[in-house]
Amino acid sequence: MERKKIVILGAGVSGHTAALYAKKYLKDKADITVVSPEKDYNWIPSNIWVGVNQMSESDVLFPLLPVYKKEEINFIRGKGIELYPEGTKDNQKSFIIYEATDEKSKGEKNNLYYDYLINATGPKLNFGATKGLGPDFHTYSVCTANHATHAGAKLKSHIEEMKKGKKLTLVIGMGHGTCTCEGAAFEYVFNVDTELRRNNVRDNARLIYLSNEAELGDFGVDGIQLEMAGYITPSNIMAESLFTEQNIEWILGAHVKNITETQIEYESLDGSTSTLNYDFAMLLPPFQGHLLKTFNKDGVEISEQIFTPNQFMKVDADYSAKKYQDWKASDWPKYYQNPTYKNLFAVGIAFAPPHQISEPRKTINGTVITPSPPRTGMPSAIMGRIVARNIADQILGNNNPPRSASMAELGAACIASIGAGFTKGSAVSITMNPIVPNFEKYPETGRDIKSTFGEIGRAGHWIKRLLHTLFIYKAKAKLFWWIIPE
Amino acid sequence: MTTKEKKYYLRPNKSTVFMRSFIPWQIYRFIVINIKMLKMMFKSH
Ligand SMILES: Cc1cc2nc3c(=O)[nH]c(=O)nc-3n(C[C@H](O)[C@H](O)[C@H](O)COP(=O)(O)OP(=O)(O)OC[C@H]3O[C@@H](n4cnc5c(N)ncnc54)[C@H](O)[C@@H]3O)c2cc1C
Numbered sequence: 052m053e054r055k056k057i058v059i060l061g062a063g064v065s066g067h068t069a070a071l072y073a074k075k076y077l078k079d080k081a082d083i084t085v086v087s088p089e090k091d092y093n094w095i096p097s098n099i100w101v102g103v104n105q106m107s108e109s110d111v112l113f114p115l116l117p118v119y120k121k122e123e124i125n126f127i128r129g130k131g132i133e134l135y136p137e138g139t140k141d142n143q144k145s146f147i148i149y150e151a152t153d154e155k156s157k158g159e160k161n162n163l164y165y166d167y168l169i170n171a172t173g174p175k176l177n178f179g180a181t182k183g184l185g186p187d188f189h190t191y192s193v194c195t196a197n198h199a200t201h202a203g204a205k206l207k208s209h210i211e212e213m214k215k216g217k218k219l220t221l222v223i224g225m226g227h228g229t230c231t232c233e234g235a236a237f238e239y240v241f242n243v244d245t246e247l248r249r250n251n252v253r254d255n256a257r258l259i260y261l262s263n264e265a266e267l268g269d270f271g272v273d274g275i276q277l278e279m280a281g282y283i284t285p286s287n288i289m290a291e292s293l294f295t296e297q298n299i300e301w302i303l304g305a306h307v308k309n310i311t312e313t314q315i316e317y318e319s320l321d322g323s324t325s326t327l328n329y330d331f332a333m334l335l336p337p338f339q340g341h342l343l344k345t346f347n348k349d350g351v352e353i354s355e356q357i358f359t360p361n362q363f364m365k366v367d368a369d370y371s372a373k374k375y376q377d378w379k380a381s382d383w384p385k386y387y388q389n390p391t392y393k394n395l396f397a398v399g400i401a402f403a404p405p406h407q408i409s410e411p412r413k414t415i416n417g418t419v420i421t422p423s424p425p426r427t428g429m430p431s432a433i434m435g436r437i438v439a440r441n442i443a444d445q446i447l448g449n450n451n452p453p454r455s456a457s458m459a460e461l462g463a464a465c466i467a468s469i470g471a472g473f474t475k476g477s478a479v480s481i482t483m484n485p486i487v488p489n490f491e492k493y494p495e496t497g498r499d500i501k502s503t504f505g506e507i508g509r510a511g512h513w514i515k516r517l518l519h520t521l522f523i524y525k526a527k528a529k530l531f532w533w534i535i536p537e
Numbered sequence: 538m539t540t541k542e543k544k545y546y547l548r549p550n551k552s553t554v555f556m557r558s559f560i561p562w563q564i565y566r567f568i569v570i571n572i573k574m575l576k577m578m579f580k581s582h
Pocket residue numbers: 060061062063064065066086087088089095096097098099129130131132171172173174193194232235341398399400401426427428429431465466
């Protein structure tokens with residue numbers, strides 16, 4: 052019998068996890084091919100430390116090819132561009148078209164047939180959504196290791212200026228009203244604060260957190276009511292306390308509209324427009340999906356059926372338009388399977404969420420200022436694993452019920468570091484369970500209060516550092532890698 | 538937000554700040570937080 056072909060687009064957190072588990076479950080019973088544009092794996096959460104010069108790119112990157120060679124997984128350097136889930140009239144076998152990105156065959160287009168396709172292409176960093184945003188214009192980013200290196204270098208030169216007595220304004224946050232990943236900006240602002248203190252220049256810096264969140268500590272998950280010091284405490288209380296303690300200012304409910312070399316212009320939730328002068332800005336871009344132009348067997352484009360307007364892939368979620376009050380845990384997907392083409396899956400940031408998690412807000416001018424739902428590392432990796440498991444069960448003919456990984460059932464651990472160093476670092480450790488509040492199951496707070504807690508201290512930093520080592524160990528597929536949970 | 542408004546926010550007292558970096562206490566918290574996170578992770582698996 053011909054071996055089944057599994058193609059995985061994207062070698063990031065979710066795709067790489069899916070590839071390793073698919074191989075572990077199926078061994079030589081399937082051909083597994085990963086298509087991804089970069090030669091290296093990037094452990095993105097640690098880019099924060101690169102952005103403050105506490106780590107270098109080589110600490111957060113490693114080459115994928117040796118791992119895939121060892122695991123006997125095919126690796127193609129390329130990016131998926133078109134999708135033919137029905138094949139063509141002449142050959143009704145599903146395939147993708149990818150464009151090679153390696154030096155030798157850059158730009159070449161090839162077909163790749165599949166029995167199962169996992170779309171794990173992550174976010175497209177949409178710097179173009181805001182005028183002047185991004186490393187090609189006026190602001191810095193920590194979304195890739197390379198971006199973080201540049202941010203770190205600029206920060207270093209500003210620290211030198213401040214040592215000479217110059218007073219500077221540093222703005223860190225979100226570059227658009229619909230951004231996600233607030234946790235990363237939150238973490239970066241505290242790391243910058245620590246770096247400034249370490250260099251004895253904190254008094255010369257005005258540090259501002261600029262965000263689309265309506266409240267501090269919203270994190271794109273509508274805030275968290277967590278167990279802290281014997282109280283059920285809203286996360287905004289915890290976050291405001293921390294910002295006040297460190298003397299970091301905050302501007303909330305902001306949609307950044309335009310950035311020049313010296314000024315950030317933003318609209319606030321009350322509809323007013325303000326400007327902010329700055330010297331250094333690290334502003335995250337909004338995320339879009341990577342569109343794979345999709346065609347049916349007659350060659351008619353059907354991308355709209357498969358992708359949402361912001362280019363994320365539709366899966367088994369309830370996408371009907373609903374009011375905030377009517378959102379339910381059951382709106383969220385469980386299996387990450389496309390409803391039309393059952394051999395098509397999307398995991399991690401690539402799947403289309405049914406709606407935001409935070410309460411949607413608009414200004415009187417109609418501008419949407421609401422965080423998009425975060426899909427952090429832990430749920431992304433779990434999605435990759437359960438999709439690999441379900442595909443393996445189908446191939447092996449196991450009659451197990453499919454595994455599910457709804458974000459309304461999965462918990463997440465978020466550790467936002469506050470500086471690095473074994474005896475200097477600290478962190479805010481937060482766990483929430485589930486990620487998407489489930490008021491049917493937990494009527495009072497939407498989450499299980501026993502496993503939703505927050506704490507500030509050095510222990511959190513040690514955990515974050517340990518996770519860096521463990522997750523890179525796991526991603527390198529070293530001995531017993533699969534024992535380490537996602 | 539300006540520093541004048543500080544009085545409106547929850548701020549840690551000296552002993553809370555001290556405990557955040559007091560190594561024996563943090564070793565204990567390291568173990569507790571890890572157990573809590575592992576419990577939550579296994580619930581999610
Ligand atoms: C600065 C920062 C800090 C973060 N910190 C944390 C944290 O502390 N904890 C946490 O849990 N999460 C954190 N996150 C979120 C975490 O990084 C994401 O949840 C995770 O990377 C999502 O995994 P993914 O597989 O969907 O996407 P990615 O990991 O981005 O992987 C996508 C992959 O697809 C590839 N690709 C792109 N286009 C194509 C194409 N057309 N064809 C084939 N391949 C393609 C990309 O090159 C990449 O390899 C952070 C994110 C950022 C930006």
